[in-house]
Each structure stands twice: as structure tokens, then as C-alpha cells.
Amino acid sequence: MTAEKVPVRAAGGVLADLSPKRDGHDLGWLAEARLNALEWVGKNGFPSRKDEDWKYTALDEILAVPFVAAGAGPGRRATLDLINKAAIDLGGPRLVFVNGHFSPEFSRLTGLPSGAVVTTLAAVLATSPDRLKPFLGHTPGEHHAFAAFNDVFAEDGAFIHLTNDTIVDDPIQLVFFSETEGVPLMTSPRSVIIADSGSRATIVETYAGFPGDVYCTNVVTEVVLAENARIEHYKVQNEPTTAFHLALLEVRQARNSQFASRSVMLGSSVARHEIRVLLGGVEAEVSLDGIYLPQGEQVHDNTIFVDHVAANCTSHQLYKGVLDDHGHGVFNGHIMVRHGADGTDANQKNKNLLLSDRAQVDTRPRLEIYTDDVKCTHGAAVGQMDDEALLYLRTRGLPLESARGLLVYAFVQEMVDRIELEPLRASLEALVSTRFGTAAHRAQQ
Amino acid sequence: MLKIKELHASIENKEILRGVNLDLKAGEVHAIMGPNGSGKSTLASVLIGRDGYDVSGSVTYEGQDLLALSPEERAAAGVFLAFQHPVEIPGVGNMYFMRTALNSLRRQRGQEELDAVDFLALAQERMKLVEMDQTFMSRSVNEGFSGGEKKRNEILQMAILEPKLAILDETDSGLDIDALRVVASGVNALRSEGRTMLVITHHQRLLDYIVPDFVHVMAAGQIVHSGDKDLALELEANGYAGLTPRSARVGASV
Ligand SMILES: Nc1ncnc2c1ncn2[C@@H]1O[C@H](COP(=O)(O)OP(=O)(O)O)[C@@H](O)[C@H]1O
Ligand SMILES: [Mg+2]
Numbered sequence: 001m002t003a004e005k006v007p008v009r010a011a012g013g014v015l016a017d018l019s020p021k022r023d024g025h026d027l028g029w030l031a032e033a034r035l036n037a038l039e040w041v042g043k044n045g046f047p048s049r050k051d052e053d054w055k056y057t058a059l060d061e062i063l064a065v066p067f068v069a070a071g072a073g074p075g076r077r078a079t080l081d082l083i084n085k086a087a088i089d090l091g092g093p094r095l096v097f098v099n100g101h102f103s104p105e106f107s108r109l110t111g112l113p114s115g116a117v118v119t120t121l122a123a124v125l126a127t128s129p130d131r132l133k134p135f136l137g138h139t140p141g142e143h144h145a146f147a148a149f150n151d152v153f154a155e156d157g158a159f160i161h162l163t164n165d166t167i168v169d170d171p172i173q174l175v176f177f178s179e180t181e182g183v184p185l186m187t188s189p190r191s192v193i194i195a196d197s198g199s200r201a202t203i204v205e206t207y208a209g210f211p212g213d214v215y216c217t218n219v220v221t222e223v224v225l226a227e228n229a230r231i232e233h234y235k236v237q238n239e240p241t242t243a244f245h246l247a248l249l250e251v252r253q254a255r256n257s258q259f260a261s262r263s264v265m266l267g268s269s270v271a272r273h274e275i276r277v278l279l280g281g282v283e284a285e286v287s288l289d290g291i292y293l294p295q296g297e298q299v300h301d302n303t304i305f306v307d308h309v310a311a312n313c314t315s316h317q318l319y320k321g322v323l324d325d326h327g328h329g330v331f332n333g334h335i336m337v338r339h340g341a342d343g344t345d346a347n348q349k350n351k352n353l354l355l356s357d358r359a360q361v362d363t364r365p366r367l368e369i370y371t372d373d374v375k376c377t378h379g380a381a382v383g384q385m386d387d388e389a390l391l392y393l394r395t396r397g398l399p400l401e402s403a404r405g406l407l408v409y410a411f412v413q414e415m416v417d418r419i420e421l422e423p424l425r426a427s428l429e430a431l432v433s434t435r436f437g438t439a440a441h442r443a444q445q
Numbered sequence: 446m447l448k449i450k451e452l453h454a455s456i457e458n459k460e461i462l463r464g465v466n467l468d469l470k471a472g473e474v475h476a477i478m479g480p481n482g483s484g485k486s487t488l489a490s491v492l493i494g495r496d497g498y499d500v501s502g503s504v505t506y507e508g509q510d511l512l513a514l515s516p517e518e519r520a521a522a523g524v525f526l527a528f529q530h531p532v533e534i535p536g537v538g539n540m541y542f543m544r545t546a547l548n549s550l551r552r553q554r555g556q557e558e559l560d561a562v563d564f565l566a567l568a569q570e571r572m573k574l575v576e577m578d579q580t581f582m583s584r585s586v587n588e589g590f591s592g593g594e595k596k597r598n599e600i601l602q603m604a605i606l607e608p609k610l611a612i613l614d615e616t617d618s619g620l621d622i623d624a625l626r627v628v629a630s631g632v633n634a635l636r637s638e639g640r641t642m643l644v645i646t647h648h649q650r651l652l653d654y655i656v657p658d659f660v661h662v663m664a665a666g667q668i669v670h671s672g673d674k675d676l677a678l679e680l681e682a683n684g685y686a687g688l689t690p691r692s693a694r695v696g697a698s699v
Pocket of ligand 1: 488
């Protein structure tokens with residue numbers, strides 16, 4: 001383990017201590033890209049609440065921890081048993097990363113059709129790094145300091161390439177498990193998913209870690225869909241509440257491609273899941289769903305940017321939050337309809353259920369439209385438990401706690417129902433209902 | 446089985462029930478009539494344990510202090526209310542809801558729970574009573590149901606939960622004559638020696654179908670008249686104004 005100190009404090013002085021740890025291993029273009037990313041952070045600093053996209057989530061807690069970049073090497077306490085508990089084995093190809101680095105002993109790469117390349121970023125960096133030029137080489141720090149940090153430190157993650165018309169039936173599972181033994185690691189997984197024309201696959205990303213460990217997952221996943229490609233992307237974020245999670249899912253879509261994202265946010269102290277979708281080809285479709293369930297002192301931030309560049313594209317967003325205790329939820333969804341994106345059909349909906357007086361939600365659906373021929377709707381709702389429904393259930397014999405649990409579960413049920421992968425749905429149903437302190441409530445028969 | 450004595454209830458310093466006295470014996474069907482706003486629903490609410498009221502007086506149900514119990518404990522003790530305005534619960538399947546309800550009651554009573562298969566058989570049998578078809582069971586509780594369908598769904602719950610004291614609040618409102626017949630025949634089928642009913646309505650019409658043993662008239666938060674089923678007819682003919690206070694006091698149980 002060759003870990004350098006990365007004191008992630010306000011950018012400036014501390015950056016002198018930082019250098020990309022792969023010095024000497026990277027090709028010229030890559031070494032340069034990493035340095036550029038680092039310099040970008042030096043110049044631009046960390047986002048603050050003055051930034052439109054970071055307005056609601058304070059980063060002080062994260063910036064106060066002297067993180068150390070995670071190197072390769074197995075986490076000693078990670079066992080298959082723990083990993084299977086954190087991420088139900090869906091039976092198909094499964095890549096497990098411990099502290100952001102591929103762990104062959106926990107992984108399985110069987111059952112793939114010949115047109116599907118499923119490997120690791122590290123393997124591609126070692127054998128054909130130039131394939132990564134369009135990804136790791138792009139303008140570093142385009143979005144913010146954390147994405148830039150990922151550019152600086154990314155060494156491993158999944159690399160998936162589906163060639164033309166390849167269909168992968170089994171879901172491809174990516175499990176990111178952290179266990180840091182007292183060292184506050186920052187892991188920087190970087191995954192690249194390339195779906196060539198007409199290809200199809202389902203990807204399931206799960207993030208979890210050793211209970212009580214302090215670390216920060218700073219992940220970037222890039223998905224590029226060629227025409228007619230279809231990708232269904234699931235993400236389950238269930239890191240321990242001592243950990244931080246910062247994620248960027250960047251999606252680029254060509255003509256008539258379809259992308260669906262379903263996100264379930266359960267864990268972390270402060271978690272942010274940012275999705276950026278570029279609808280660059282006509283008639284592309286994207287649907288983004290999510291639930292976030294902050295409780296205790298958790299912060300769950302969902303930041304979304306859907307960029308309608310091409311004409312006749314469709315985008316749907318439905319996010320639901322259940323906020324308990326002192327939990328804080330953020331829905332910051334921005335739809336941009338550019339000049340020329342005629343025939344755009346975009347909608348965005350955010351609904352929240354507050355279970356406590358101290359819980360808080362900031363919801364900000366935003367539409368920015370530069371063309372006339374569009375159909376766009378957006379809406380946000382924040383409500384409390386329906387007392388009348390609660391009484392109704394109790395008069396039918398349900399004890400108060402079960403009645404509450406049932407109503408909360410009913411609120412998120414429609415989201416869970418959208419998960420088509422049966423074993424994943426069942427496991428999430430159990431996770432979510434445990435969260436609400438009720439026995440598994442399958443409210444619809 | 447139910448003895449209500451000098452029951453007062455107020456909300457935000459507004460007194461709504463102003464000394465209600467009633468005595469219901471096992472197996473009897475009592476009707477409470479009275480104009481809108483006289484406090485009928487409030488009485489039902491206090492009996493099932495809705496909070497927000499300042500309550501005084503006493504309600505003894507099978508020897509226990511009913512007012513001391515939570516709504517779910519009252520349900521487990523056999524108290525049921527068919528709501529005047531049944532609540533829509535999006536996301537909760539009707540079938541699942543009723544099975545959970547029945548099993549919650551059974552658990553509180555120390556009885557074995559019914560599994561999905563046994564429950565389905567029971568539900569199908571009881572659905573016939575109110576001529577409801579299975580499609581309603583797979584929808585969310587009351588969501589998008591018409592007024593009449595909601596009322597039928599209430600009676601179906603009563604048929605499944607088999608309460609000892611059933612309070613029906615305006616179960617006839619919003620029903621056309623055919624639906625009224627269906628609902629009433631469902632209710633009649635559930636009349637039994639061990640089941641007491643309190644039927645709240647402001648239409649005499651319902652009482653042609655569900656013939657009560659006793660009729661009470663409520664006005665301004667009090668029972669002002671009690672009689673047998675003929676009192677309802679008298680009311681129909683002369684209106685509430687035609688009755689002088691307590692003039693027609695018949696009814697052995699008052
Ligand atoms: N929550 C409440 N707050 C204030 N007044 C109420 C409330 N509920 C009922 N009332 C009032 O109490 C009176 C009796 O209402 P209710 O019991 O619903 O009458 P009924 O069922 O006989 O039509 C009415 O004047 C009504 O406006
Ligand atoms: Mg009423």
C-alpha cells in the first residue's frame with residue numbers, strides 16, 4: 001500500500017503535498033490529464049454553498065477529515081460472507097472491488113456472451129490505456145473538485161464494453177466494499193460502460209462497507225450509449241453512517257438509445273448522487289428514479305442535470321424521499337432544453353414524506369427551456385404522515401407502529417415496484433422495510 | 446354491552462357532545478338520527494378513540510373503560526366503525542390491508558394468523574355478501590373507488606373482521622337505491638345475537654332496510670328522543686322540529 005496523505009481541506013496550500021500516485025506508470029497523456037485535474041482543483045477550489053449545485057449540502061464534515069488515497073491491497077476484514085450480506089448475489093457476472101480495487105477472489109466473470117468485454121479499469125490501463133483516452137483524458141474537473149480528484153486518483157473500477165447488438169441477459173453486478181481499519185481512506189473507483197449500437201445490459205452497483213469505518217467513496221461512472229443501445233442501471237448506496245459517498249454518474253446518449261437509472265440511497269453520513277445525462281441523439285429516452293431515506297443526522301443529496309440537446313428526446317424523473325429524525329434530503333433537479341431540442345418531452349417529480357419535525361428537505365425542480373416546441377412538467381411535494389389514514393388503520397386493529405410503517409412503505413412502494421430484477425427487488429424491500437422498523441410489508445399483493 | 450353516561454366532548458373549546466346517554470344490549474340494533482351537525486359522527490369518533498377531543502363522562506364496553514383504550518385496543522376488543530368518509534390509502538393493496546387487519550386483531554387476541562390462501566378463501570366468501578368483485582381487492586385501499594364502492598368496502602371489512610360492536614356512520618349516504626339494498630342486505634346478514642349495531646343516518650330510508658330495535662334522535666349534542674322503529678316514521682312525517690323534547694320516550698333500554 002503506497003498511500004499518500006490527501007488532506008482534503010480547502011484547496012490551496014495542502015495541494016503541494018499531492019501528486020498523482022501513479023507517477024511514472026501512466027502514459028504521457030494520462031499523467032498530464034491527472035496533473036491538469038489537480039491544478040484545476042488548485043485553481044478552482046472546492047465547491048461551496050455559493051455554487052448553485054452545492055447549495056444545500058455542506059461539505060465541512062468531509063473536508064475536515066484528513067483522507068488518505070486508497071492503494072491496492074485486499075482489505076483484511078472483507079469476507080465473502082460480509083460482501084454477500086451487503087450485496088445479494090444475483091448469480092451473473094460479478095465484479096467485487098475492495099477499497100476501490102478489484103478483488104479477483106470475490107469476483108466471477110462467467111456467463112458472458114462473446115460480444116461483451118467485462119474487465120477492470122486497471123487491466124485496461126495496463127494493456128491498452130489509450131482506449132481510456134476519451135474518458136480519463138477529457139477536460140479534467142469539468143464539473144467540480146471531487147470529479148477532478150477522481151481523475152487524479154482513479155486506478156480501478158469496472159470496464160464494460162458491449163459490442164454491436166450484444167445482449168447480456170444476466171445483470172452485471174459491481175460491488176464496491178470498503179474496509180479501512182482505522183485509516184480514513186478515500187477510494188476513487190472509476191467505471192466505464194460503453195454500449196455499442198443495439199446492445200443491451202443491466203448493471204447493478206452496490207456500495208457498502210465495514211460498519212463503523214470512516215472513509216469516503218468518491219466515484220465516477222461513465223456510460224456511453226450508441227444508437228439503439230439500452231442500459232438499465234441500478235445503484236444501491238448502503239455505506240455505513242460513518243462513511244461519506246460522493247458519486248457522479250455521467251451518461252451520454254445517442255439516437256434512439258434508452259437509459260434507466262434507479263437509485264436507492266440508504267447509507268452514509270453525507271451522500272451525494274449526481275447524475276448528468278446528455279441527450280445528444282434524436283429520440284433518446286432516459287428515466288431516472290430514486291428513493292432517499294435519510295434518518296439520524298444523514299444528508300442525502302440528489303443532484304440531476306438532464307441536457308436535452310437533440311430533438312424528440314424524452315426524460316422522466318421521479319424521486320421520493322422519506323425523512324426521519326434530523327435527516328436532510330436534497331432534490332436538485334435541473335432540466336435544460338437547448339435551442340433546437342424540439343419535440344422534447346420532459347418531466348420531473350419529487351415527493352417527500354417528513355416523519356419528524358426536525359427533518360428537512362430542500363427540493364428544487366428546475367426547467368430551463370430555450371425552444372418552444374416542448375412538453376415539460378415539473379412538481380415537488382412535501383407532506384407529513386396522513387393522520388386520517390393512520391387512524392383508519394388503527395381502528396382496523398393495526399398497532400400504531402405497524403400502521404406508520406405500512407404508510408411509509410406504501411409511499412415508497414411504487415419505486416420499489418419499478419425494480420424489475422426480482423431478487424434485487426426482494427432484498428431492497430427487506431432493507432427498506434427494516435429501515436422503517438416494520439416486518440416486510442408487501443403492501444400490494 | 447355498551448353504556449354511555451353523560452358523555453361530553455369538545456374540540457377547541459367548542460362543546461359538541463353535551464351529555465349523551467345510551468345503553469345498548471348485546472345483539473340490539475340502535476339507530477341514531479339527527480340533523481347534520483348534531484354530533485353523530487363526533488359520537489362515533491369518540492367511541493373509536495380519535496384524538497383531539499376533550500372528553501368527560503364514561504363509556505363502559507363489556508365492563509371495561511372504553512375511553513382508556515387506544516384505537517387498536519378497541520378494535521381488538523371488537524369495536525368497529527364503518528367511516529362516513531372512508532380513507533384512501535394509495536400504495537396499500539386492499540387485500541393485503543384486510544389480511545393485515547384481521548391478523549393484527551387475531552394476534553392481539555392470541556389467535557393464530559391466517560395465511561394468504563386461507564384469507565383469500567374467507568375474503569371471497571364475504572365479498573359475496575356485498576356483491577363486490579375481486580378486482581377491488583387488488584387495488585389500493587379505497588383509491589379511486591366511487592362513494593358506493595367505498596361504503597361496500599367498509600361493510601366488507603366488517604364482514605371479515607366480525608366485530609361485536611359495529612358503528613355504521615351514514616353508510617347510506619351517496620348510495621343509489623340498488624347499492625343501498627346491497628349494502629343493507631350485507632348488514633342484515635351480519636346481524637346476530639352477539640353483535641350490537643349502532644346505525645347512524647339522517648335518512649329514514651335506510652331504516653326501511655335495516656330495521657332497528659330502537660331509534661334515538663340526536664340534536665345539538667344530546668339524545669333528545671328515543672323510541673322504537675316507528676319514531677323514524679314519525680320523524681319522516683313531521684321532521685325533527687315536529688318533536689317536542691323527550692316527548693316520545695319509549696325504548697326500554699334508555
Ligand atoms: N374537528 C372539528 N373542529 C371543530 N368543529 C368540529 C370538528 N368536527 C366536528 N365539528 C363540529 O361539530 C359539530 C358536529 O359535527 P358532526 O359530529 O360531524 O355532526 P353530524 O355527524 O351529526 O353531522 C358540527 O358543528 C361540526 O362543525
Ligand atoms: Mg356525520
